[in-house]
Amino acid sequence: MAAKFSNKITGAILSTVVFATIALAQNQVLSNVNRHKDSDDAQIVQSQILASQPVVTAVESVGMTVSDMDRAVEFYSQVLSFKKVSDVEVLGTEYEQLQGLFGVRLRVVRMQLGNETIELTEYLTPKGKPIPIDSRSNDHWFQHIAIAVSNMDKAYQHLRSFKVQHASTAPQRIPNSNKAAAGIRAFYLASPCQKRKIVR
The missing domain is CATH 3.10.180.10 (2,3-Dihydroxybiphenyl 1,2-Dioxygenase, domain 1)
Incomplete structure (x- = not known):
């Protein structure tokens, strides 16, 4: 009990230190912006603030194209023990522009095993080349x-x-x-x- 409580306190202190460090770093950069706000340096410093923010944060899922969705879902669920999370059909201008294909219509199934997720996509139209x-x-x-x-x-x-x-x-x-x-x-x-x- 004491060990768990101690860990919680330590975690809270570490979180506070991390947030404080980030706040101090941002305040330092902001003071640099204020010092140079009437110059071109202000734009450079503001760009540095944006550049320091992480853009890529995690792998959300891994996607694979399949030729027969029903067969693929059966394989992943029965043979490899994945669980189906979602099953949708999508189409429209946004997907045509996203995929770079005219008249695209997709069936997309997300499946999960443990903490990992895969995304299976079948191109209903247009059909792709087989492997x-x-x-x-x-x-x-x-x-x-x-x-x-x-x-x-x-x-x-x-x-x-x-x-x-x-x-x-x-x-x-x-x-x-x-x-x-x-x-x-x-x-x-x-x-x-x-x-x-x-x-x-």
Whole structure:
């Protein structure tokens, strides 16, 4: 109880210090603006304020184009245990301008596994080109997502029960020469839309 209370106090103090530091830095910059407000320097300092603000803050989701949404949703939910979050159909001028395609109509499904979200998009119109049948891991359009499992042997048997398309011959141990992933067992499989996944 005491430890939790102590941590809360520490967190509050740290938050106060951080906010105070930010406020002091902003006050310093603002005083520089006031000092030079009748000169071109004021515009430079104001630009510096804007430039110091973070623009990119997080990865919101990862998007993938699929050729058959129903089949893709079935694969991600039944085989990989994702949960469907939303399922919408969109069209209109804004989406045509966003996508750079005339007459675009999309079905967009968001799915979640743990804290991560993926966004699947099927172009209802216009239809896109399929991924070549002879695609390999070194092709430029190759993409993958890595999914963590607690037991590779059980996960592999689960995948085999769904007769998934193999990319790897079987689960492989990452060698010690790859220090960031040494010892991890990984397996590549292909989704119904030829997008490969890694289970590890």
